[in-house]
Amino acid sequence: MKKTIKIRVPGTTANCGPGFDSIGIACTIYNEIEFTFTPAGPIEIVIEGEGAGLLPETADNVIIKAVQMVFDRIYSRYPHCQQSRWQGIRLHMNNAIPLSRGLGSSAAAIVAGLVAANELCGNNLNKEEILEIASAMEGHPDNVAPAVYGGITVSVAEASQVHCIRFIPKADFSMVVAIPEFNLSTKLARKVLPDSVPFQDAVFNIGRTALLVSSLYEGKLDFLQYALIDKIHQPYRSKLIPGMPEVFTAARKAGALGAALSGAGPCLIAFALSDLNKIGKAMVNTFSQHNVKAYYKVLGIDQEGAKII
Numbered sequence: 001m002k003k004t005i006k007i008r009v010p011g012t013t014a015n016c017g018p019g020f021d022s023i024g025i026a027c028t029i030y031n032e033i034e035f036t037f038t039p040a041g042p043i044e045i046v047i048e049g050e051g052a053g054l055l056p057e058t059a060d061n062v063i064i065k066a067v068q069m070v071f072d073r074i075y076s077r078y079p080h081c082q083q084s085r086w087q088g089i090r091l092h093m094n095n096a097i098p099l100s101r102g103l104g105s106s107a108a109a110i111v112a113g114l115v116a117a118n119e120l121c122g123n124n125l126n127k128e129e130i131l132e133i134a135s136a137m138e139g140h141p142d143n144v145a146p147a148v149y150g151g152i153t154v155s156v157a158e159a160s161q162v163h164c165i166r167f168i169p170k171a172d173f174s175m176v177v178a179i180p181e182f183n184l185s186t187k188l189a190r191k192v193l194p195d196s197v198p199f200q201d202a203v204f205n206i207g208r209t210a211l212l213v214s215s216l217y218e219g220k221l222d223f224l225q226y227a228l229i230d231k232i233h234q235p236y237r238s239k240l241i242p243g244m245p246e247v248f249t250a251a252r253k254a255g256a257l258g259a260a261l262s263g264a265g266p267c268l269i270a271f272a273l274s275d276l277n278k279i280g281k282a283m284v285n286t287f288s289q290h291n292v293k294a295y296y297k298v299l300g301i302d303q304e305g306a307k308i309i
């Protein structure tokens with residue numbers, strides 16, 4: 001007996017400037033993963049696209065770890081199910097989300113494993129539980145929440161709970177992502193952050209985060225020019241991404257509403273209504289003036305989140 005489940009999961013852009021560890025947007029860039037579960041057998045992993053030849057093809061792969069998390073949660077709740085535990089797992093990935101660039105590849109992997117295993121086990125866990133496990137695995141909720149729900153999410157983790165509100169903005173916009181051809185692990189990009197920030201910087205971010213959420217929600221996108229500015233993580237990460245402030249300026253000059261670091265970087269993301277290719281080219285050119293090879297993609301907001309296909 002075997003069971004096959006295919007899932008599509010979006011990449012995400014987190015923080016969006018001031019909303020550090022809280023705000024996230026699901027983007028129209030996807031990994032597709034086919035899971036084949038058998039009661040007995042080895043773990044087999046085939047990877048096409050991003051991460052091929054780089055990601056672990058063993059039980060160390062975070063997708064397998066996520067599957068095991070769901071099995072453990074369900075079997076601790078229903079011990080009589082233990083006998084039917086699925087041992088053989090084959091993954092066939094087709095990945096479009098680049099690794100360690102700030103587009104939530106790890107969140108996508110975690111959420112894919114959790115949602116697929118939950119589907120296999122009859123959807124015993126609801127989306128809130130999936131989000132809680134995902135947030136604990138990822139260490140912060142801002143990428144995993146939009147990967148689960150789609151749209152824009154505002155999330156706060158408190159002990160083992162995640163409080164999350166998801167919405168679709170009243171006005172649509174596009175996101176132009178400049179993707180440098182170098183990796184920056186989120187772990188490293190968190191190491192450069194300080195233990196504390198000046199009170200005035202905290203106040204600066206609180207106001208802008210509130211303005212960001214309300215301007216996105218209401219579709220009052222002119223406010224983004226003020227609302228995307230951050231003082232508590234981007235300035236510290238700037239040294240890891242040559243040309244970051246200049247790329248932001250180039251994006252705005254080319255017509256963007258505003259720009260920010262995508263997640264922990266190194267991707268930089270501009271929010272825009274028009275001039276999308278002009279903005280992308282300006283960002284890539286400015287990166288190249290700082291000896292960073294980059295390309296760009298124009299993305300929209302994914303509204304569905306992780307989805308069985």
Ligand SMILES: Nc1ncnc2c1ncn2[C@@H]1O[C@H](COP(=O)(O)OP(=O)(O)O)[C@@H](O)[C@H]1O
Nearest residue numbers: 062099100101102103104105106107109185186
């Ligand atoms: N498709 C995938 N399958 C398994 N693990 C993945 C996958 N994508 C990413 N990961 C894991 O996530 C790590 C990258 O995470 P991270 O540094 O947080 O960057 P990102 O901003 O892309 O999430 C990879 O080194 C790998 O361990």
Ligand SMILES: N[C@@H](CCOP(=O)(O)O)C(=O)O
Nearest residue numbers: 014021102103104186263264
């Ligand atoms: N809030 C996190 C977001 C990391 O996003 P990623 O896509 O770079 O993994 C942070 O800024 O560290």
